[in-house]
Amino acid sequence: MTITAYSLSVQRAGRTILHPTTVDIRPGERVGLVGASGSGKSTLGHALIDALRAAGTGVAHVPQSPDEALDPLRSMVFHWRETEQALGLAADDARRKDLFDALHIGTGDLRNRPWGWSRGMQQRFVIAMALIGSPDLLVMDEPTSALDPVVAADTMDLLDTYLKTRKTALLLITHDLGLAARRVSRLLVMDAGRIVEDARTARILSTPETAAAKALCAHRNWLELPC
């Protein structure tokens, strides 16, 4: 069933930073939310997560940096168990092995604290945690911007492969059109708190219609980036 959130809007400090916006995403669909800095991407992402969770939709969130998700004083196994418990799931070694294999983190020592793992492994661990409950939607906000380009590309490749056989949809929030172009089939372009263009990725890249989409597409150097 299509995931829909109607008429999301956000006011802060007396200013409307998200104008009424309806978002719909099909099961398994890969959607990019792109726009210039300050256009309202993260605001829409958070409003969408809150509204969908309130309606009972399973939504997981991957933040920009693993530091936002991992407590430096806690072991990796603590984080994993805490997530399972929060989801009301019993510990399941087979599920953990599947996710660890899929995201190539099987060599990590779960007794370590986050700083005992590389940054790339930490972020893949955070992605694996987000997938524990097989969410309907995975929202990733600039998920690879803290990683070097090769590690970032590898991480997105592993996630692509994993999601191929699942119904989990993906909303990828990024100002990096190059990343979005390689990873999603549909783009939502934001400008000043509104979605101003919503179309297939290939169409927006070839014939952007709005000033915001044209501005993003004008910076063609992103074509050279590996992720």
Ligand SMILES: Nc1ncnc2c1ncn2[C@@H]1O[C@H](COP(=O)(O)OP(=O)(O)OP(=O)(O)O)[C@@H](O)[C@H]1O
């Ligand atoms: N708590 C807040 N109070 C006031 N204004 C806010 C608040 N949070 C965000 N804003 C403003 O809302 C607008 C949208 O911010 P938002 O972070 O959603 O944009 P963004 O597109 O995600 O930007 P970036 O790519 O830089 O993260 C910006 O002008 C920002 O300054």
